Amino acid sequence: MSDVAKPNNPEDxxxxxxxxxxxxxxxxxxxxxxxxxxxxHWVVFAVGLGWQ
Amino acid sequence: xxxxxxxxxxxxxAKEFHEQFKVTYTAFVGLAALAHLFVIAAxxxx
Numbered sequence: 001m002s003d004v005a006k007p008n009n010p011e012d013x014x015x016x017x018x019x020x021x022x023x024x025x026x027x028x029x030x031x032x033x034x035x036x037x038x039x040x041h042w043v044v045f046a047v048g049l050g051w052q
Numbered sequence: 053x054x055x056x057x058x059x060x061x062x063x064x065x066a067k068e069f070h071e072q073f074k075v076t077y078t079a080f081v082g083l084a085a086l087a088h089l090f091v092i093a094a095x096x097x098x
Contacts, residue, residue, distance in 0.1 A: 014070035021059035022069050049097050 007015075044050055061069070091097070 014067045017059060017061050017066035017069050017073075018057035018063070019059055021061060022073075049095075051095065 041050075057063075057066070059066075
């Protein structure tokens with residue numbers, strides 16, 4: 001198990017695209033980000049930190 | 053078919069895409085930081 005190459009980040013970050021094809025997954029990633037942003041804003045307003 | 057990556061991208065394509073991804077992501081973080089500074093200026097949450 002020790003001869004496995006250790007990842008070296010951020011230099012090796014680009015290799016994610018050798019696993020995740022952006023042509024397929026870039027828009028789903030953007031939509032997930034949008035859902036997360038809406039959820040965060042929802043919570044912030046729900047706890048009363050939004051402008052009243 | 054053996055030496056193709058899981059995503060099908062070549063190393064060169066992955067590196068090229070990552071360069072653009074970093075630029076766009078940096079812009080996103082910058083804009084979010086700016087928005088947070090406006091909120092802090094207008095209505096600090098602590």
